[in-house]
Amino acid sequence: MDKREQYERVFSHFDGDKDGKISPAELRQCVAAVGGELSPAEAEAAVAALDGDGDGHLGFEDFMAFVEGGGAEERAADLKEAFRMYEVDGSSGCITPKSLKRMLSRLGESRSLDECKAMIARFDLNGDGVINFDEFRVMMS
Structure with a gap:
């Protein structure tokens, strides 16, 4: 086989x-x-x-x-596309607790803002309270 x-x-x-x-x-x-x-x-x-x-x-x-x-290039492009799904207007290239809550809600996953903050904190490497693309890439690897 x-x-x-x-x-x-x-x-x-x-x-x-x-x-x-x-x-x-x-x-x-x-x-x-x-x-x-x-x-x-x-x-x-x-x-x-x-x-x-x-x-x-x-x-x-x-x-x-x-x-x-x-492939590395294809994966990077795919990750950027997925990252953009979670961004919202005014989030300046970051996934915020509010944008995460909104996206999860669209996907049928109801979460509180506090739960979203906790989810982000798990992968927030620089401690700024949001997920930037580099942190998202680490999270998805």
Whole structure:
């Protein structure tokens, strides 16, 4: 069995509803199965960064890119696109607790402003209370 066939078996296993796509929830299960952990927001951001056709799910090729890590340039472009999803007007290139709350709400994840502040604090390397792109890149690696 070659690597592609192995990926197809894994993809099929985690495609719970057998629609040929991996949802953010299914991606969380996949990562958990190998001992990792993704929050709902991290899974949404990962899917957004790798979603080749913009449907909010990972097709098989997207999934392979996730598993293999993709090319550095492509990954950087995908991360920038995902980062922009969380920015809002006036946030000056940063993810603020308010912008995170708004984006999570759009994704069906209701969080309080305090919860969003705590989420940001986990990855706020310079202590300024917001996530800049470099911190976002560390968070997503």
